[in-house]
Amino acid sequence: MVSYKDLGLVNTREMFKKAINGGYAIPAFNFNNMEQLQAIIKASAETKSPVILQVSKGARNYANQTLLRYMAQGAVEYAKELGWENPQICLHLDHGDSFELCKSCVDFGFSSVMIDASALPYEENIALTKKVVEYAHQYDVTVEAELGVLAGVEDEVASEVSHYTKPEEVVDFATRTGCDSLAISIGTSHGAYKFTPEQCTRDPKTGRLVPPPLAFDVLDAIMEQLPGFPIVLHGSSSVPQEYVDMINQYGGKLPDAVGIPEEQLRKAAKSAVCKINIDSDSRLAFTAAVRKVFAEKPAEFDPRKYCGPARDLMTELYKHKIINVLGSDGKA
Numbered sequence: 598m599v600s601y602k603d604l605g606l607v608n609t610r611e612m613f614k615k616a617i618n619g620g621y622a623i624p625a626f627n628f629n630n631m632e633q634l635q636a637i638i639k640a641s642a643e644t645k646s647p648v649i650l651q652v653s654k655g656a657r658n659y660a661n662q663t664l665l666r667y668m669a670q671g672a673v674e675y676a677k678e679l680g681w682e683n684p685q686i687c688l689h690l691d692h693g694d695s696f697e698l699c700k701s702c703v704d705f706g707f708s709s710v711m712i713d714a715s716a717l718p719y720e721e722n723i724a725l726t727k728k729v730v731e732y733a734h735q736y737d738v739t740v741e742a743e744l745g746v747l748a749g750v751e752d753e754v755a756s757e758v759s760h761y762t763k764p765e766e767v768v769d770f771a772t773r774t775g776c777d778s779l780a781i782s783i784g785t786s787h788g789a790y791k792f793t794p795e796q797c798t799r800d801p802k803t804g805r806l807v808p809p810p811l812a813f814d815v816l817d818a819i820m821e822q823l824p825g826f827p828i829v830l831h832g833s834s835s836v837p838q839e840y841v842d843m844i845n846q847y848g849g850k851l852p853d854a855v856g857i858p859e860e861q862l863r864k865a866a867k868s869a870v871c872k873i874n875i876d877s878d879s880r881l882a883f884t885a886a887v888r889k890v891f892a893e894k895p896a897e898f899d900p901r902k903y904c905g906p907a908r909d910l911m912t913e914l915y916k917h918k919i920i921n922v923l924g925s926d927g928k929a
Protein backbone atom coordinates (compact mmCIF):
# COMPACT_ATOMS: atom_id res chain seq x y z
CA MET A 598 0.00 0.00 0.00
CA VAL A 599 1.43 3.36 -1.10
CA SER A 600 -0.35 6.57 -0.14
CA TYR A 601 -0.46 9.29 -2.78
CA LYS A 602 0.13 11.76 0.03
CA ASP A 603 3.64 10.41 0.45
CA LEU A 604 4.24 11.02 -3.25
CA GLY A 605 3.32 14.72 -3.02
CA LEU A 606 0.09 14.26 -4.99
CA VAL A 607 -3.33 15.67 -4.05
CA ASN A 608 -6.87 14.41 -4.56
CA THR A 609 -9.53 16.45 -6.37
CA ARG A 610 -11.67 17.60 -3.44
CA GLU A 611 -10.14 21.02 -2.76
CA MET A 612 -9.31 21.58 -6.44
CA PHE A 613 -12.94 21.15 -7.44
CA LYS A 614 -14.34 23.25 -4.62
CA LYS A 615 -12.10 26.16 -5.55
CA ALA A 616 -12.79 25.70 -9.27
CA ILE A 617 -16.56 25.82 -8.83
CA ASN A 618 -16.39 28.85 -6.58
CA GLY A 619 -13.87 30.56 -8.87
CA GLY A 620 -15.68 29.87 -12.15
CA TYR A 621 -12.92 27.92 -13.86
CA ALA A 622 -12.12 24.26 -14.62
CA ILE A 623 -9.16 21.99 -13.90
CA PRO A 624 -7.41 20.53 -16.94
CA ALA A 625 -7.33 16.74 -17.08
CA PHE A 626 -4.65 15.72 -19.56
CA ASN A 627 -3.94 12.10 -20.49
CA PHE A 628 -0.35 10.94 -20.72
CA ASN A 629 1.37 7.84 -22.12
CA ASN A 630 4.98 8.92 -22.47
CA MET A 631 7.71 11.14 -21.11
CA GLU A 632 7.42 13.99 -23.61
CA GLN A 633 3.71 14.38 -22.93
CA LEU A 634 4.29 14.42 -19.18
CA GLN A 635 7.13 16.94 -19.49
CA ALA A 636 4.91 19.19 -21.58
CA ILE A 637 1.99 18.96 -19.13
CA ILE A 638 4.15 19.73 -16.10
CA LYS A 639 6.04 22.54 -17.79
CA ALA A 640 2.81 24.19 -18.95
CA SER A 641 1.18 23.78 -15.52
CA ALA A 642 4.26 25.02 -13.63
CA GLU A 643 4.70 28.05 -15.87
CA THR A 644 1.05 29.04 -15.56
CA LYS A 645 0.67 27.89 -11.94
CA SER A 646 -2.36 25.80 -12.82
CA PRO A 647 -3.58 22.83 -10.81
CA VAL A 648 -3.56 19.77 -13.06
CA ILE A 649 -4.95 16.25 -13.26
CA LEU A 650 -2.69 13.65 -14.87
CA GLN A 651 -4.87 10.93 -16.33
CA VAL A 652 -3.93 7.33 -16.97
CA SER A 653 -6.34 5.37 -19.15
CA LYS A 654 -6.60 1.63 -19.52
CA GLY A 655 -4.92 2.01 -22.90
CA ALA A 656 -2.05 3.95 -21.30
CA ARG A 657 -1.60 1.23 -18.67
CA ASN A 658 -1.38 -1.36 -21.41
CA TYR A 659 0.99 0.78 -23.46
CA ALA A 660 3.34 2.16 -20.85
CA ASN A 661 2.82 -0.01 -17.75
CA GLN A 662 0.99 1.19 -14.65
CA THR A 663 4.06 0.93 -12.41
CA LEU A 664 6.17 3.06 -14.71
CA LEU A 665 3.41 5.65 -15.12
CA ARG A 666 2.99 6.00 -11.37
CA TYR A 667 6.70 6.58 -10.82
CA MET A 668 6.64 9.09 -13.67
CA ALA A 669 3.86 10.98 -11.86
CA GLN A 670 5.92 10.90 -8.69
CA GLY A 671 8.86 12.27 -10.68
CA ALA A 672 6.56 14.90 -12.14
CA VAL A 673 5.98 16.38 -8.67
CA GLU A 674 9.73 16.77 -8.17
CA TYR A 675 10.19 18.13 -11.69
CA ALA A 676 7.46 20.72 -11.01
CA LYS A 677 9.30 21.89 -7.89
CA GLU A 678 12.54 22.09 -9.85
CA LEU A 679 10.73 24.38 -12.29
CA GLY A 680 9.99 26.75 -9.41
CA TRP A 681 6.43 25.63 -8.63
CA GLU A 682 6.67 25.64 -4.83
CA ASN A 683 3.46 23.85 -3.98
CA PRO A 684 2.45 21.81 -7.03
CA GLN A 685 -1.20 20.79 -7.13
CA ILE A 686 -0.98 17.58 -9.13
CA CYS A 687 -3.54 14.78 -9.06
CA LEU A 688 -2.91 11.30 -10.49
CA HIS A 689 -6.21 9.96 -11.79
CA LEU A 690 -7.36 6.69 -13.30
CA ASP A 691 -9.42 7.45 -16.41
CA HIS A 692 -12.32 5.08 -17.21
CA GLY A 693 -11.68 2.39 -14.61
CA ASP A 694 -13.97 -0.49 -15.54
CA SER A 695 -13.82 -2.77 -12.50
CA PHE A 696 -13.54 -2.65 -8.72
CA GLU A 697 -10.25 -4.58 -8.91
CA LEU A 698 -8.64 -2.05 -11.24
CA CYS A 699 -9.76 0.92 -9.12
CA LYS A 700 -8.56 -0.83 -5.96
CA SER A 701 -5.16 -1.55 -7.47
CA CYS A 702 -4.76 2.12 -8.40
CA VAL A 703 -5.82 3.28 -4.91
CA ASP A 704 -3.34 0.83 -3.36
CA PHE A 705 -0.63 1.99 -5.68
CA GLY A 706 -0.59 5.75 -5.10
CA PHE A 707 -3.29 7.22 -7.34
CA SER A 708 -5.07 10.14 -5.67
CA SER A 709 -8.28 9.84 -7.68
CA VAL A 710 -10.03 7.14 -9.69
CA MET A 711 -12.89 7.02 -12.12
CA ILE A 712 -15.25 4.07 -12.09
CA ASP A 713 -17.08 4.09 -15.39
CA ALA A 714 -20.02 1.76 -15.06
CA SER A 715 -22.16 3.92 -17.32
CA ALA A 716 -22.69 1.08 -19.80
CA LEU A 717 -24.32 -1.06 -17.09
CA PRO A 718 -27.98 -0.84 -16.08
CA TYR A 719 -28.67 2.02 -13.64
CA GLU A 720 -28.86 -0.07 -10.43
CA GLU A 721 -25.66 -1.97 -11.32
CA ASN A 722 -23.88 1.32 -12.03
CA ILE A 723 -24.89 2.48 -8.54
CA ALA A 724 -23.81 -0.75 -6.85
CA LEU A 725 -20.37 -0.86 -8.48
CA THR A 726 -19.71 2.86 -8.02
CA LYS A 727 -20.71 2.65 -4.35
CA LYS A 728 -18.32 -0.27 -3.81
CA VAL A 729 -15.42 1.72 -5.30
CA VAL A 730 -16.34 4.84 -3.28
CA GLU A 731 -16.45 2.88 -0.01
CA TYR A 732 -12.98 1.47 -0.66
CA ALA A 733 -11.36 4.64 -2.02
CA HIS A 734 -12.68 6.95 0.69
CA GLN A 735 -10.93 4.91 3.38
CA TYR A 736 -7.72 6.30 1.90
CA ASP A 737 -9.04 9.77 1.05
CA VAL A 738 -8.93 8.98 -2.67
CA THR A 739 -11.66 10.80 -4.61
CA VAL A 740 -13.97 9.01 -7.06
CA GLU A 741 -15.46 10.15 -10.35
CA ALA A 742 -18.51 8.29 -11.64
CA GLU A 743 -20.41 8.49 -14.92
CA LEU A 744 -24.07 8.70 -15.82
CA GLY A 745 -25.12 8.77 -19.46
CA VAL A 746 -23.15 7.53 -22.45
CA LEU A 747 -20.71 9.43 -24.65
CA ALA A 748 -20.35 8.59 -28.31
CA GLY A 749 -16.96 8.09 -29.92
CA VAL A 750 -13.87 5.94 -29.46
CA GLU A 751 -11.23 6.42 -26.76
CA ASP A 752 -8.77 3.59 -26.23
CA GLU A 753 -11.05 0.71 -25.29
CA VAL A 754 -14.07 2.87 -24.50
CA ALA A 755 -16.36 2.99 -27.50
CA SER A 756 -19.99 3.70 -28.22
CA GLU A 757 -21.75 4.51 -31.45
CA VAL A 758 -24.47 6.66 -30.02
CA SER A 759 -24.65 9.04 -27.10
CA HIS A 760 -27.34 9.08 -24.44
CA TYR A 761 -27.61 12.33 -22.54
CA THR A 762 -27.51 12.13 -18.77
CA LYS A 763 -31.02 12.20 -17.31
CA PRO A 764 -31.22 15.13 -14.87
CA GLU A 765 -33.94 13.34 -12.89
CA GLU A 766 -31.45 10.59 -11.96
CA VAL A 767 -28.50 12.63 -10.70
CA VAL A 768 -29.59 13.31 -7.12
CA ASP A 769 -30.47 9.69 -6.46
CA PHE A 770 -27.22 8.55 -8.09
CA ALA A 771 -24.94 10.99 -6.26
CA THR A 772 -26.62 10.39 -2.91
CA ARG A 773 -26.63 6.62 -3.08
CA THR A 774 -23.10 6.20 -4.45
CA GLY A 775 -21.36 8.95 -2.48
CA CYS A 776 -19.22 9.79 -5.53
CA ASP A 777 -17.17 13.00 -5.45
CA SER A 778 -17.77 14.10 -9.03
CA LEU A 779 -19.96 13.10 -11.93
CA ALA A 780 -19.08 12.76 -15.60
CA ILE A 781 -22.10 13.62 -17.69
CA SER A 782 -23.10 13.28 -21.32
CA ILE A 783 -24.29 16.52 -22.96
CA GLY A 784 -22.97 16.00 -26.47
CA THR A 785 -19.19 15.83 -26.06
CA SER A 786 -17.60 12.77 -27.60
CA HIS A 787 -14.33 10.80 -27.51
CA GLY A 788 -11.70 10.95 -30.24
CA ALA A 789 -10.81 13.20 -33.19
CA TYR A 790 -14.01 12.45 -35.11
CA LYS A 791 -16.59 13.64 -32.65
CA PHE A 792 -19.32 14.13 -35.18
CA THR A 793 -20.16 12.71 -38.59
CA PRO A 794 -20.47 15.23 -41.43
CA GLU A 795 -24.21 14.46 -41.39
CA GLN A 796 -24.47 15.75 -37.81
CA CYS A 797 -22.71 19.00 -38.73
CA THR A 798 -23.31 21.99 -40.94
CA ARG A 799 -20.59 23.36 -43.19
CA ASP A 800 -19.17 26.87 -42.96
CA PRO A 801 -19.74 28.24 -46.48
CA LYS A 802 -16.58 30.41 -46.28
CA THR A 803 -14.04 27.84 -45.08
CA GLY A 804 -15.76 24.60 -46.05
CA ARG A 805 -15.08 23.35 -42.49
CA LEU A 806 -17.55 21.30 -40.50
CA VAL A 807 -19.43 23.14 -37.76
CA PRO A 808 -20.48 20.70 -35.00
CA PRO A 809 -23.87 20.76 -33.26
CA PRO A 810 -23.86 22.75 -29.98
CA LEU A 811 -23.56 21.07 -26.58
CA ALA A 812 -26.80 20.49 -24.66
CA PHE A 813 -26.44 23.32 -22.15
CA ASP A 814 -30.09 22.91 -21.19
CA VAL A 815 -29.27 19.42 -19.87
CA LEU A 816 -26.25 20.81 -17.98
CA ASP A 817 -28.42 23.56 -16.46
CA ALA A 818 -31.04 21.02 -15.37
CA ILE A 819 -28.33 18.86 -13.75
CA MET A 820 -26.86 21.85 -11.90
CA GLU A 821 -30.31 22.78 -10.67
CA GLN A 822 -30.72 19.29 -9.21
CA LEU A 823 -27.23 19.18 -7.69
CA PRO A 824 -26.20 22.73 -6.84
CA GLY A 825 -22.43 23.07 -6.38
CA PHE A 826 -21.71 19.44 -7.22
CA PRO A 827 -18.54 18.85 -9.31
CA ILE A 828 -19.38 18.01 -12.93
CA VAL A 829 -16.89 16.49 -15.40
CA LEU A 830 -16.80 16.70 -19.18
CA HIS A 831 -15.06 13.93 -21.10
CA GLY A 832 -14.24 14.02 -24.79
CA SER A 833 -13.59 17.76 -24.80
CA SER A 834 -10.83 18.16 -27.33
CA SER A 835 -11.36 20.91 -29.87
CA VAL A 836 -9.41 19.22 -32.66
CA PRO A 837 -7.53 22.42 -33.65
CA GLN A 838 -7.74 22.74 -37.41
CA GLU A 839 -4.17 24.07 -37.65
CA TYR A 840 -2.88 20.69 -36.42
CA VAL A 841 -5.24 18.77 -38.69
CA ASP A 842 -4.02 20.90 -41.60
CA MET A 843 -0.36 20.32 -40.65
CA ILE A 844 -0.93 16.57 -40.47
CA ASN A 845 -2.68 16.52 -43.83
CA GLN A 846 -0.08 18.85 -45.39
CA TYR A 847 2.78 16.56 -44.37
CA GLY A 848 1.39 13.28 -45.63
CA GLY A 849 -1.34 12.46 -43.10
CA LYS A 850 -4.97 11.75 -43.78
CA LEU A 851 -7.52 13.14 -41.36
CA PRO A 852 -10.46 14.27 -43.44
CA ASP A 853 -13.26 16.07 -41.61
CA ALA A 854 -11.81 15.61 -38.10
CA VAL A 855 -13.90 17.82 -35.81
CA GLY A 856 -14.09 18.65 -32.10
CA ILE A 857 -15.85 20.82 -29.53
CA PRO A 858 -15.50 24.57 -30.19
CA GLU A 859 -13.44 26.25 -27.48
CA GLU A 860 -16.00 28.97 -26.78
CA GLN A 861 -18.46 26.27 -25.68
CA LEU A 862 -15.86 24.80 -23.31
CA ARG A 863 -15.08 28.26 -21.96
CA LYS A 864 -18.76 28.68 -21.17
CA ALA A 865 -18.89 25.25 -19.48
CA ALA A 866 -15.74 25.99 -17.43
CA LYS A 867 -17.50 28.96 -15.79
CA SER A 868 -20.26 26.66 -14.48
CA ALA A 869 -20.13 23.68 -12.09
CA VAL A 870 -18.09 21.87 -14.74
CA CYS A 871 -14.79 21.73 -12.89
CA LYS A 872 -12.83 19.07 -14.82
CA ILE A 873 -12.44 19.05 -18.57
CA ASN A 874 -10.73 16.07 -20.24
CA ILE A 875 -8.44 16.75 -23.17
CA ASP A 876 -6.53 13.95 -24.90
CA SER A 877 -6.95 13.98 -28.68
CA ASP A 878 -5.65 17.54 -29.06
CA SER A 879 -2.23 16.63 -27.69
CA ARG A 880 -2.11 13.53 -29.90
CA LEU A 881 -2.78 15.78 -32.88
CA ALA A 882 -0.10 18.28 -31.83
CA PHE A 883 2.44 15.49 -31.32
CA THR A 884 1.68 13.89 -34.69
CA ALA A 885 1.66 17.22 -36.55
CA ALA A 886 5.10 18.18 -35.20
CA VAL A 887 6.62 14.77 -35.93
CA ARG A 888 5.21 14.67 -39.46
CA LYS A 889 6.62 18.12 -40.17
CA VAL A 890 10.14 17.08 -39.17
CA PHE A 891 9.89 13.84 -41.16
CA ALA A 892 8.73 15.73 -44.25
CA GLU A 893 11.26 18.54 -44.01
CA LYS A 894 14.27 16.56 -42.78
CA PRO A 895 14.00 13.06 -44.19
CA ALA A 896 17.57 12.24 -43.13
CA GLU A 897 16.79 12.85 -39.43
CA PHE A 898 16.86 9.71 -37.31
CA ASP A 899 17.49 10.98 -33.76
CA PRO A 900 14.13 10.66 -31.94
CA ARG A 901 15.01 13.70 -29.84
CA LYS A 902 14.96 15.78 -33.01
CA TYR A 903 11.31 15.02 -33.66
CA CYS A 904 10.00 14.24 -30.16
CA GLY A 905 11.54 17.55 -28.97
CA PRO A 906 9.50 19.72 -31.35
CA ALA A 907 6.45 17.57 -30.55
CA ARG A 908 6.97 18.29 -26.86
CA ASP A 909 7.28 22.04 -27.56
CA LEU A 910 4.07 22.10 -29.56
CA MET A 911 2.21 20.18 -26.84
CA THR A 912 3.51 22.60 -24.17
CA GLU A 913 2.14 25.48 -26.22
CA LEU A 914 -1.19 23.66 -26.59
CA TYR A 915 -1.52 22.93 -22.86
CA LYS A 916 -0.72 26.54 -21.94
CA HIS A 917 -3.29 27.77 -24.41
CA LYS A 918 -5.93 25.47 -22.91
CA ILE A 919 -5.09 26.50 -19.33
CA ILE A 920 -5.08 30.24 -20.02
CA ASN A 921 -7.65 30.69 -22.80
CA VAL A 922 -10.14 27.86 -22.29
CA LEU A 923 -10.15 26.61 -18.68
CA GLY A 924 -9.05 29.76 -16.86
CA SER A 925 -7.08 27.75 -14.30
CA ASP A 926 -3.87 29.78 -14.57
CA GLY A 927 -2.63 31.35 -11.35
CA LYS A 928 -4.87 29.09 -9.26
CA ALA A 929 -2.14 26.91 -7.68
Ligand SMILES: [Zn+2]
Pocket residue numbers: 692751787831832874
Ligand atom coordinates in the same frame (compact mmCIF):
# COMPACT_ATOMS: atom_id res chain seq x y z
ZN1 LIG B 1 -13.49 9.72 -21.33
